[in-house]
Amino acid sequence: MNKQEFKDLAKDYNVIPVYETITADLLTPVLAYLRIREKGKFTFLLESVEGIGRLARYSFIGHSPSSTIISDQHKIIISDEKNTQELDSKLLDF
Known part of the structure; x- marks a missing residue:
C-alpha cells in the first residue's frame, strides 16, 4: 500500500491495518517481537497454529493498540x- 492508497482508505475508515510480509529465513516471530517490545506500553505476538506440534502459519506482531x-x-x-x-x-x- 502506498501513501495515496492509505489516504484514500482513511476517508472512509478510521482503522487501517498496516502490515509487512517478512521472509522468515533469519528472523523468527519471537525475535521480531523482541525487537519491537520496547516501542509501546502494550506489545503483542499472536500466532496461528494448525495441528499439534506444528509451526505457526501466521504471526501478528504489534504495539500501542x-x-x-x-x-x-x-x-x-x-x-x-x-x-x-x-x-x-x-x-x-x-
Whole structure:
C-alpha cells in the first residue's frame, strides 16, 4: 500500500491495518517481537497454529493498540484513547 492508497482508505475508515510480509529465513516471530517490545506500553505476538506440534502459519506482531482489555481476577478494565471502563466481572464471563 502506498501513501495515496492509505489516504484514500482513511476517508472512509478510521482503522487501517498496516502490515509487512517478512521472509522468515533469519528472523523468527519471537525475535521480531523482541525487537519491537520496547516501542509501546502494550506489545503483542499472536500466532496461528494448525495441528499439534506444528509451526505457526501466521504471526501478528504489534504495539500501542488503540484499545486494551485487562483482566485482573474479578475485574475487567477496558480502555481506549479517551475512556476507561471498569467492570466487576471475570473476563471469560464477559
